[in-house]
Amino acid sequence: MGNEKVMLIGSGTSPFVFRVEWALKLKGVEYEYVEENLLINKSPLLLKYNPVHKKIPVLVHAGKSISESLVILEYIEETWKQNPILPEDPFERAMARFWAKFVDEKFMEALKQALFLEGEQQEKEVKKAIEAIEILEGELQGKEKFFGGETIGFMDIVLGCVPAWLEVVEEVAGIKLFDSQKFPSFNKWMENFVETPIIKEKLPSRDKLVFYLQKIRQIKLASLTAK
Template sequence: MAEVKLFGAWGSPYCCRIEVALKLKGVEYEFIDEDVHNKKSPSLLKYNPVHKKVPVLVHNGKPICESLVILEYIDETWEEGPSLLPKDPYERAMVRFWTKFLDEKCMPAMRKACLSRGEEQERAKEESTELLKFLEGTVSGKKFFGGDNIGMVDIVANFISYWFIIGQELVGLQVLTKEKFPKLGEWMDEYLNTIIIKENLPPKDKLTAMFQARFEAAATATATAAAAGGGGGGGGAPK
């Protein structure tokens, strides 16, 4: 049997993506939980010397890094189980477009909305709202982003349905609500109530405690920078 290891972090939406994909494909694997904020293991540094980050999938001793790359690798390597990407070249291109949109546009704006304060937070809330409108239109009329089954866009959008919802509740935001985005609300219900998704989400209380600690650290860093005359905002993002 092929040896499959996943170097990850229990609270990371990026790593959760990979676990969900492996479970959907029925691939057995060993999960190595990395303490990425304190001391990274020699194995992680060996397998991902460029970015030194999780997730890293190791298949028969060969490492694959970056979650979007790993998801495509899983889909192409294990044909068993549902396809994560469509076969049609145009549809595959659209999947790659929306996954990059989620990672490069949505996630930074939503992180900033949770972590910043004042005018910077207001700008991030407005940007997040505008980006969510695009996603609302994309999922409209479908059970999942790709149709009737969970696909790569759904898996990449996991942080919206779970991580961001927890984050906005903690800081008192009303950016993503079912009233404002009913189609996304329906998608979230479908996605989060799928058995394989439920079984692989981090515990809400544990994730909430981690976010609370990071939000407080970000607020302290902002206050310190302001007191020193540097303005500042943001801080480290939850991951």
């Protein structure tokens, strides 16, 4: 079989890396974790295994590398069949992928831009992020604990960074995105997710997140001013 070793190149501040770690832990897959410092030059290891995008996360399995978190999640699901994260039903699987794409394109992107911008442009992105939360709130209504029911699945993993990152983004960017009374289903989902033991033991350090996002915001705002 050769070398079946699993390695994850990531960062303790990346929401996309945590997706992969949670999926591996839910599947019971042993892996080596290699920390990439995003504030300094990209390491030779990262450039070797992801020469195209030069970004994290990168999963290396049996010497072969896979990048982009959603692609990695699909690979993990297909490679390790235990504890499935995608539903069996083809329609439900398609819906999980649809909502995952929605989270990245409509919610995470708006969240990122709200962090990097100021003034009217920032307000516009905040509005987009709140609209995305409203849509997700509607999707969660009537659900048991998670998007797929009683157990954590694909969509929960994709959205799972939000409970930790949302509050920090609000603090660092000086904005208000989330109202627990306005979005009770979403709030309950966040509580259920972070209280799940396997997730609880692998959550980001709040102090590290604040420090990193402050740095990144300063760099981005300085680059916009310089233009």
